[in-house]
Amino acid sequence: MSDYTGAALNAVLAAGPFHEALGLAIRTRGLSLERLRAHLAARGITLSTATLSYWQTGRRQPERHDSIEALIALEGVLHVPAGSLIALLPPPRPRGRPPADQAPGAPLLDLWPLDELPRLATYLRMPEYQTLRYVAVDDHVEFDADGVERALITRQVMRATAPTRHYFDISWVEHPDPEIPETTFRGASLVDRRWDAESGYLVCKLEFDHELAPGETIIVDQTTRYHSHGRALEHTRAFWAPVSTFIAQVTFDQALLPRHCFSVRAPNHADPLEDLQELTLNTDGQTHVVFTNAPVGICGMRWEW
Helix, strand or coil: CCHHHHHHHHHHHHHCCHHHHHHHHHHHHCCCHHHHHHHHHHCCCCCCHHHHHHHHHCCCCCCCHHHHHHHHHHHHHCCCCCCCCHHHCCCCCCCCCCCHHHCCCCCHHHHCCCCCHHHHHHHCCCCCCCCEEEEEEEEEEEECCCCCEEEEEEEEEEEECCCEEEEEEEEECCCCCCCCCEEEEECCEEEEEEEECCCCEEEEEEEEEEEECCCCEEEEEEEEECCCCCCCCEEEEEECCCEEEEEEEEECCCCCCCCEEEEEEECCCCCCCEEEEEECCCCCCEEEEEEEEECCEEEEEEEEC
16 A cells, blocks of 8 residues: 555545545455455355445445444455444434434433442533434453453544533443552543542543534544452443444453353343343354444343353
């Protein structure tokens, strides 16, 4: 790839539109649509050359969960940064209800049990509503040989609904330790954070390097390493607004694998989790679930040791 081509691809990946970025990425990679189809098939993804052609000409766009999974794999085949093409997707075309990332949001604290969280939120001057909407979220959780959660690696693709410079990230640890979790971010700077070791709440205030305009998208990568104790029983995420795509992946140590895994959902953390589907572990001790157009509430997975 020449410097010119690389610069052009980076520019269109940053600004879009989606079909132009996809088309240039395909031409830069030097693969025919048939070769792309074969690469995807080798990864267990079925996608026709006609669909690829429609996507790169703008006649159609990925919307269904199987299309989003194919696009995730396609980013790997094309050697573009993970999430870069997904971030350029326009909102799903209207089909009787508003797009997920334009639907009304819920107050941030409505989804969580009200113990120590309001105090932490007040200290950080967290607003009642976020001025960002999720486009896509990808969580990858790693467990050790004792079944203890050690790391969470997250990519969050968000779209601003109003001019905004800050984002507030709320996380909860099932078996907290007095020592604060280690957090690193890319795409935003950590301004302040508050940790409550008794409840397991961690609230981080992040700042972008410029004020986002309405409709502008941002990608934030986060790695959290826990000093936890006790076997975890679930990984869930609370969404204050509908999300187009949420991918939750877990990797268990081969020394301790769960007997059963289930995808789950609940209106909020005060309600019991509802089992949706049993999930299968692969030979690497991994499983995942993909939620598309998930509503406000709790999504994720749980397991039984």
